[in-house]
Amino acid sequence: LREHEEFTKVKNIATIELGRYEIETWYFSPFPPEYNDTLKLYFCEFCLNFMKRKEQLQRHMRKCDLKHPPGDEIYRSGTLSIVLKQVDGKKNKVYGQNLCYLAKLFLDHKTLYYDVDLFLFYVLCECDDRGCHMVGYFSKEKHSEESYNLACILTLPPYQRKGYGKFLIAFSYELSKKEGKVGTPERPLSDLGLLSYRGYWTRVLLDILKKHKSNISIKELSDMTAIKADDILTTLQGLDLIQYRKGQHAICADPKVLDRHLKAAGRGGLEVDVSKLIWTPYK
Ligand code: ACO
Ligand code: ZN
Numbered sequence: 001l002r003e004h005e006e007f008t009k010v011k012n013i014a015t016i017e018l019g020r021y022e023i024e025t026w027y028f029s030p031f032p033p034e035y036n037d038t039l040k041l042y043f044c045e046f047c048l049n050f051m052k053r054k055e056q057l058q059r060h061m062r063k064c065d066l067k068h069p070p071g072d073e074i075y076r077s078g079t080l081s082i083v084l085k086q087v088d089g090k091k092n093k094v095y096g097q098n099l100c101y102l103a104k105l106f107l108d109h110k111t112l113y114y115d116v117d118l119f120l121f122y123v124l125c126e127c128d129d130r131g132c133h134m135v136g137y138f139s140k141e142k143h144s145e146e147s148y149n150l151a152c153i154l155t156l157p158p159y160q161r162k163g164y165g166k167f168l169i170a171f172s173y174e175l176s177k178k179e180g181k182v183g184t185p186e187r188p189l190s191d192l193g194l195l196s197y198r199g200y201w202t203r204v205l206l207d208i209l210k211k212h213k214s215n216i217s218i219k220e221l222s223d224m225t226a227i228k229a230d231d232i233l234t235t236l237q238g239l240d241l242i243q244y245r246k247g248q249h250a251i252c253a254d255p256k257v258l259d260r261h262l263k264a265a266g267r268g269g270l271e272v273d274v275s276k277l278i279w280t281p282y283k
Pocket of ligand 2: 047064
């Protein structure tokens with residue numbers, strides 16, 4: 001037990017207040033030392049500055065002039081009032097750092113990046129007359145050697161299981177398509193991350209296979225979806241849709257098997273309306 005305790009850093013902040021939510025945290029996050037003895041932190045939901053006392057937050061809210069995350073709006077869907085902002089970690093360093101501190105409270109295995117300069121943050125919001133409220137985000141390296149198209153992804157607990165995770169994942173692949181590259185999430189994936197990715201990959205691939213039957217290769221699937229070939233292969237193997245013939249992997253999509261998987265795959269969730277994405281790759 002001792003040994004185990006040494007490896008498991010104690011959770012420091014137990015709860016946070018963010019907008020109209022009080023949220024229990026999941027994991028340790030390395031906030032600056034002056035927050036070490038703090039059980040609850042108060043976040044400004046717009047600039048993500050955090051404070052030890054409620055009165056400090058109230059005072060802050062009177063003078064904070066943000067009503068949404070900083071950065072450039074790259075997506076807006078009117079009906080759901082959903083907005084996605086791209087925040088450049090170099091231009092909005094403090095915001096990027098605050099976001100990383102906040103995210104680490106819900107991400108176990110990720111190391112915290114202090115070098116937010118190298119990342120873009122895609123922050124998803126639900127908007128109403130009080131402002132744009134952060135729902136979740138993903139980060140993306142400006143330049144990835146390993147063809148990562150997503151570094152960290154988080155849906156804040158009050159908003160989980162509503163399809164926002166898969167929406168953000170879909171979004172990361174839409175950006176890759178615009179870049180003309182294939183992408184893959186940074187490893188390792190958490191359990192919930194893996195479930196969400198597997199769900200997304202399964203849904204996307206089954207929909208295409210349903211149309212094309214077996215007359216399509218993994219390479220073609222990869223070109224169409226921007227999903228890395230390895231991820232396609234493991235997903236289809238998991239669905240028992242791959243046969244190994246003459247030293248080659250071949251897709252073997254029996255219509256009955258496809259239908260069974262499609263039924264089990266459940267709801268598609270929120271769709272990304274590509275016509276509403278206004279974005280050019282980072283240079
Ligand atoms: N129990 C079982 N299955 C779950 C759960 C759960 N609590 N949460 C998600 N899933 C699965 C389901 O299959 C779900 O699809 P379904 O609802 O159609 O069945 C699928 O994951 C995705 O659900 P979404 O609602 O689209 O995803 P959500 O908004 O909840 O976000 C996310 C998923 C981002 C992984 C969220 O759980 C989270 O933020 N977790 C904490 C941080 C984390 O682990 N991030 C991933 C780390 S890996 C990386 O960053 C590269
Ligand atoms: Zn603020």
